[in-house]
């Protein structure tokens with residue numbers, strides 16, 4: 001893809017940018033990621049020029065590729081523990097086969113010959129010293145272990161390496177919403193100015209300091225369609241309601257409600 005084609009595709013939120021390496025996100029999520037990238041370039045372009053990106057949980061590099069081919073992105077930090085299987089708030093272990101940094105870098109080389117701006121750290125943010133990230137970061141993406149505890153730990157790590165004004169995004173917010181709620185509470189307790197919202201489908205964005213991505217026209221248009229995020233998240237979690245209504249759990253719940261009288265409105 002030439003630089004001009006990339007600029008056109010990025011501004012058109014064209015998903016061909018993600019074609020070379022599969023990314024574990026829906027098409028709406030990918031469009032939201034591109035819209036944030038456009039807005040970050042605009043905002044950072046007004047002051048520093050180029051931006052730096054950090055990602056926790058990279059797998060094959062699918063969500064790195066739009067930043068790798070972006071000449072306005074000057075550094076990419078990828079932190080990934082690459083465990084054989086990872087705990088998950090949905091109640092099961094998630095397995096990633098053949099998951100290695102070497103494999104990711106090989107795939108990224110298929111996107112751009114020069115991958116020297118990609119710096120990798122194998123590990124978990126709960127064990128990594130933040131000063132190993134040698135750049136101050138404008139945009140972080142949290143997509144590692146999908147537990148509340150890990151999401152909150154990743155968020156605090158991101159806060160440490162983020163510039164005074166920047167943004168931190170969470171993927172799969174319908175899964176790690178407990179960790180996201182803890183993160184927002186933490187910001188409020190620390191008196192750190194922030195604004196938070198979700199973009200379709202499940203990309204949760206936290207603007208820190210003065211970093212008004214939401215004023216970008218593409219993001220504003222997505223926010224005006226926030227029913228998409230709301231319904232996607234509820235429908236994705238609907239399996240738990242169906243489970244809770246199924247025999248014998250449904251029968252037990254209905255019985256308890258009857259005994260306690262919790263199903264009566266006065």
Ligand SMILES: C[S@@+](CC[C@H](N)C(=O)[O-])C[C@H]1O[C@@H](n2cnc3c(N)ncnc32)[C@H](O)[C@@H]1O
Nearest residue numbers: 023024057058059062063080081082143144145
């Ligand atoms: C959902 S995948 C990332 C997908 C990628 N962002 C994309 O869009 O293509 C999750 C990744 O998180 C990594 N991971 C699992 N536990 C982790 C942890 N505790 N810290 C950092 N990364 C972790 C896994 O090795 C895996 O590569």
